[in-house]
Amino acid sequence: MRTDSAAAADPLVHPLAGRRVLVGISGSIAAVKLPLVVSSLVQCGAEVRCLVTPSAAQLVSPVALASLSRNPCNLDADQWSHRAARPLHVELAEWSELVLVAPLSATSLGRWVHGLADSLLASTLLATEAPVLAAAAMNTSMWISPGVRRNWELLQGFERVLPLGPTAGLLACDRQGDGRMAEPQQLLLALQCLQLWGWQRDWAGLRLLVTAGPTREPLDPARFLTNPSSGLMGVLLAQAARLRGAEVTLVHGPLTVDSQLLEGLACVPVQTAADMERALVRLQPCADAIAMAAAVADHRRQQPLPHKLTKEELSVELASGWQPVPDLLAGLVSRRHPGQRILGFAAQSGDVLAQARAKWARKGCDLLFANPIDQADAGFGVNSNHGWLLGGQGGEQRIEPGSKLAIAQQLLTALRP
Template structure:
């Protein structure tokens, strides 16, 4: 897979619900990123967000069912949309539209376009908790997930517009945007389907006492991007994480591990059931040789700090690996990154090493973008220029799929 050279044409179907206002941020973000965006506004959605608002953001007229039945169109509108759009987002997805999609009904412009197209469809439901929990709604949701072209972002838990607290909030717009970016890269393919990926992220803290520790500036952004990309490609993901600067993506099983010892224990527990281990966490190399209970008074702080070496988790995982398991390591380096990365690749018994230069502007810890040198155990190498970390994650998985399977 490669990223598309032509900007995607996104068609947004806006359902009738208070969450409709959130779709404005999605449209605005993708238009600014160079995407072409069209929108279909349902009759009920127009009560929550106006056609003028969406047409201004899309830079083109918003479509409604009135346009669907217009007699002067040169071609059937739903056919035209199905042939020109490359991605379809339906958000908020209402219980009514969910039922129509599950049963293949086509009585509106939106549902007719769905049936006339083969494009990937991302859906993000939003509704009252009792509505969401109805057995019929859940059955329709399960039906939709069985169809490969549908990519489903489940609602989240929180306070709803009706003041109740529970499941039903539409997924955050940042998650919707990230999923759209993934679909633009993968074209909806789920090439990691059936695989269980164990991914680590974030930095560890090695405590001297209750409040002081040895740490690093890792924020977990790269590991989170890898987890997000893997889920979008169909994988089952377990994320063992240290300190993170962002929430864990939906549909990811998360295990928190603040210290290297905790992270090691979690990894070794999950690893026997995983297919790939992607070690993106910035695990400490050393810890204080002595850990003190409580907070040491400043006057009692040691003037010299004896250190103990932390065992290498990847090396431990490699020693007990099964034939089908694959190991991918990450190396944060400065200067000439290749020699040290190649040495680590061989010494740790890895299949793939991803090296990045943390001393380069705009790359490394805490940044939104990254660049990398990917090295294979068979001697192959590939340089990835600076790009958003989510897209970099997809390129890494592209190479892993090509080189390791």
């Protein structure tokens, strides 16, 4: 019996815990990132096997992958053996519950979409019936070449496949441009979304506006009023919607999440509630739906002071000079156009449901998700959450404890126009 942290991973917090994940690595320099991905999958509690093409084996050590995954690393030379009762590609295809192909090179992409079974990876991809996350990576000129573009378009139509295109950045060939593989945190997030929701792109063609994180209301140059929100819930909502096909804009205050989790999002950073309000007024008309997940400060100074206060001055200033921050959610509701759906959030302590009912009636939004902040497994600064969703067809729906990403998927399903 395993006794390490991976074996003890909680499936409520780690959606990949207990899942059998096959990691296929093809020949791109981005393969050097995969040991970190494999290690992270094992730490999340997944059972991992690796499959490496001959060109990838020149870039990343099969021995290292075997050690990190706690399973033998599979190579082309292993595909056929008189000692094996079944072909290896069939065994791997049937063993896997999820498949990650990263990086997906131009060659492996071409073999896959044209049904060529002349390698272990190609044969396994053709044989598997498991959901596949395919993360492309290559030189910019290769990525924009007509042949690769046609092959990538073909892959978009494959059942059970979630294609993850490359992003722009500095490539290993010293070129700036598209072709950079999604970062490890993005790969893990997309795999979790694939496990939780699947490959369906039910938000395709829709535009979602999300707010996340705290705001900061300055008192003087050294102090401000804020709260402990990390912004994780809003960021996960935005990313889950993007992977489900939405065009997403994220308006966020100062975040304390891994910057890799912002990859692929159109981000509008703000500091104060006034900054956020201006951004919302500008962006709301183009949105089909809005998720107001930001934890906006309730009060602000009428006039922030230009100099740092002494301790003695501070005690005096804290007693006066504050004004309520305008209700940004109520403003969204008052300005919304017909058909625009709005999800609000309520972070509560004590009797969450009773307070949520009152807030929902007062705000007038379509949906309101209320969660406790006085419990260890919910609220600010943790990866799990639970609470109540008010509105929609469910009326009052209890949201059971789970990862914030799993709850984001539930909220998106309820919010979809």
